[in-house]
Amino acid sequence: MLGALVIVFREVLEAGLIIGIVMAATRGVEGRGRWVAIGVGAGILGAAIVAAFAGVIAEAFEGIGQELFNAGVLGAAVVMLMWHNAWMARHGREIAMEMKQIGSAVSEGARPLTALAVVVGLAVLREGSEVVLFLYGIFAQGTSGLSLLTGGLLGILAGAAFTGLTYAGLLAIPQRYIFAVTSWLIALLAAGMAAQSAQFLYAAGVINHLGETVWDTSWLLTEKSLFGQLMHTLVGYVAQPTALQVVAYVAALAAMFVLMRIARYRPQARPVEA
Amino acid sequence: MRHLFAFTALAALLVAAPLTAKAADEFTLTIKDHKFSPAELKVPANKRVTITVINSDPTPEEFESESLKVEKIIAGNAKATVRIGPLKPGRYGFFGEFHEDTAKGVVIAE
Numbered sequence: 001m002l003g004a005l006v007i008v009f010r011e012v013l014e015a016g017l018i019i020g021i022v023m024a025a026t027r028g029v030e031g032r033g034r035w036v037a038i039g040v041g042a043g044i045l046g047a048a049i050v051a052a053f054a055g056v057i058a059e060a061f062e063g064i065g066q067e068l069f070n071a072g073v074l075g076a077a078v079v080m081l082m083w084h085n086a087w088m089a090r091h092g093r094e095i096a097m098e099m100k101q102i103g104s105a106v107s108e109g110a111r112p113l114t115a116l117a118v119v120v121g122l123a124v125l126r127e128g129s130e131v132v133l134f135l136y137g138i139f140a141q142g143t144s145g146l147s148l149l150t151g152g153l154l155g156i157l158a159g160a161a162f163t164g165l166t167y168a169g170l171l172a173i174p175q176r177y178i179f180a181v182t183s184w185l186i187a188l189l190a191a192g193m194a195a196q197s198a199q200f201l202y203a204a205g206v207i208n209h210l211g212e213t214v215w216d217t218s219w220l221l222t223e224k225s226l227f228g229q230l231m232h233t234l235v236g237y238v239a240q241p242t243a244l245q246v247v248a249y250v251a252a253l254a255a256m257f258v259l260m261r262i263a264r265y266r267p268q269a270r271p272v273e274a
Numbered sequence: 275m276r277h278l279f280a281f282t283a284l285a286a287l288l289v290a291a292p293l294t295a296k297a298a299d300e301f302t303l304t305i306k307d308h309k310f311s312p313a314e315l316k317v318p319a320n321k322r323v324t325i326t327v328i329n330s331d332p333t334p335e336e337f338e339s340e341s342l343k344v345e346k347i348i349a350g351n352a353k354a355t356v357r358i359g360p361l362k363p364g365r366y367g368f369f370g371e372f373h374e375d376t377a378k379g380v381v382i383a384e
Contacts, residue, residue, distance in 0.1 A: 003375065054334065055349035063355040066346060130336065133347060134372050137333035140350065199343055203357055211322075211360060223340055240341055 004138065004151030005158065008131050012159025014233045015043070015120075015127040020166025021189065022116045025084075025182035027171070032113055039117035043124025050125060051132035067204035070126065074197035077122045080115040081190040082256055085183055086263040087112045131156070185234065187256045192236020194252035195245040202244055210244035299323050305348070306330045308373035319363040319383040328353040335377065339368035342381060359383070 019036065026032040050057065050069075058066045131152070138148045173181050201207045218239035223232045231237035236249055299318055303325055304311050317323045327337050329348040337346045337356060348354040358366075361383035370377025 007371065007374075054347055055352050058347065058349065058352070058354050066354070070345075130347065133334045133336075133349075137335075137350070137372055140333050203344065203346075205357055208322075213362070218340065240343070242343065 001147040001151035001154075004134075004148040005155040007134060008152045008155025009158045009162075010155075010229060011127040011131045011134075012156050013162055013229060015123040016159045016163030017166055017230070017233045018123040018189065019120055020163045020170065021182060021185050022120055023167045024170035024173075024178065025088075025186060026113060026116060027175075027178055029113065032116075035113040035117040036120055039120030040124055042117075043121040044128055046121065046125040047128030047132050050129040051136065054129070054133060061204075064204035064206075067200045068206070071197045071200035071204065071206075073122050073126050074193045074200070077119050078190045078194045078197065078252060080119045080122075081186050081193075082259055084112045084115045084119070085186050085190075085256060086259045087115070088179060088183060089260040089263040183260070187253060188235040189233075190256060191249045191252040192232070192234075195236050195238065195241070195249040198244050198248035199242065202242070207244060210247060211242050213240050214243050214246055216240045301325045302328065303379070304328045304330055305335055305370065305377065308333075308335070308370065308376045310368075310370070310377055310379040313379045314382060315379065316382045316384060317359070317361070320360045322357060322359045323361075325356045325358065326353055327356055334372065336371035337368065338371045339366060339381075341366045342368055344368065 019040065022039075023032070023036060026036075054066075056065075057069050061068055135149065135152050138152065170178070170182065170185075198207065202211055216239065220239075221228045221231065221237070222239050223229060223237065228237065228239070238245055241249075299321060301315055301317060301323060303315060305327065308331060315325070317325075327346070327348055329335050329350060329352055332350040334347060334349050337344060337348060337354070342358045342361075344356050344358060346354055346356055358381070361381070363383050366381040366383065368379050368381060
C-alpha cells in the first residue's frame with residue numbers, strides 16, 4: 001500500500017506543483033478558478049484516453065510514438081508558459097493596479113488564463129495517464145488490489161494537499177512581489193520542461209547529438225528523493241544531465257527573457273490599449 | 275491563434291525529422307512476473323544501443339532509469355523500443371516504476 005501511495009503521490013506532485021504555481025500567478029484575476037478547473041478536468045479526461053491508447057501510441061511512428069507524444073506535450077506547455085509570461089510582462093502592471101480597486105472586472109485577465117488552463121491540462125494529462133495505467137494495473141492483478149488501491153487514492157489526496165501547500169506558500173509572498181516571483185518560477189518551470197522535451201526527442205532518435213552526460217550530482221541529490229523531485233519539477237534539476245538538456249534549458253530561459261523584454265517595450269506616444 | 279501556429283510548427287518539425295534510427299546494436303529485455311531478465315545486460319560502451327523491452331505480464335510497466343535517461347511505458351503483453359547511449363563504461367541501474375521492489379536491473383557498458 002505504501003508503495004502505491006508513493007508512486008501515485010510522485011505523479012500527482014508534479015502536476016500539483018504546476019497547478020499551485022498557476023493559481024498563485026493568477027491571483028486576483030477573475031474566473032481563474034473556472035479555467036484551472038477546466039484544465040484539470042480536460043487533463044483527467046485526456047489522461048484516461050491516453051492510458052487507454054497507450055499501446056497504440058507507443059507503437060506509432062516505428063515505436064517512438066510515446067517519446068514524440070511526450071516531447072510534444074512538454075513543448076506545447078513551454079510555448080503556453082512563454083506566451084503567458086510575455087503577456088504578463090505587458091499587462092501585469094495594469095492588472096496589479098486594477099486589483100486594488102474593489103470589484104473592478106479584469107476582463108483582460110481571461111487571455112493568459114486560457115494559456116495557463118492549457119498548461120494545467122497538459123500537466124495533468126502527462127502525469128495523470130501514468131496514474132491511470134498504474135491503477136489499472138492494480139485492478140488487473142486482482143488479489144491484494146484493495147490495499148494498493150487505497151494507497152493510490154491516499155497518494156492522490158497527499159498530492160492534492162501538496163498543491164494546496166504550494167499555493168498557500170506562494171500566497172504568503174507580498175502582493176507586490178507575486179508577479180515577479182511567479183514569472184521567475186514559470187520561466188524556470190518552462191526551461192526544465194524544454195530540457196525534458198529535448199531529451200525525449202533524443203530518445204526518439206530525432207536528435208542525435210549532444211547525448212553525452214555533462215555532470216553527475218546524484219551523490220548530492222537524486223531526482224528520486226522528494227526534494228530532488230521538487231527541484232526537478234520546479235527548476236528542472238537533473239542529476240545527470242546531457243549536453244542537450246543543458247543547451248535546451250539555457251536556450252528556453254534566454255528565449256523567455258528576450259520575449260518578456262520585447263513584450264514590455266511599448267512606444268511612448270501611443271495610448272494604452274489591450 | 276498564435277499557439278495554433280506553434281502546434282503546427284511543432285508537428286511539422288516532428289514529421290519532417292528523420293524517423294529512422296541509425297543501425298545500432300540491438301538487445302532484448304523481458305519482463306515476467308514483474309522481474310527483468312536478464313537482470314544484467316551487457317552493452318558496448320560509447321555507442322547508441324537499442325533495447326527491445328518485451329512485457330510478458332498482463333499489467334503495464336514503466337521502464338525507467340535516471341542514469342540512462344529513459345522513461346517509457348510498456349502496455350501489458352506488449353513490447354517497446356528504448357534507445358540509450360552513448361554510455362561511458364560503467365553500471366547503469368534501471369527499474370520498473372510500477373513494481374519497483376521486484377523489477378530491477380543493470381545495464382553494464384563495457
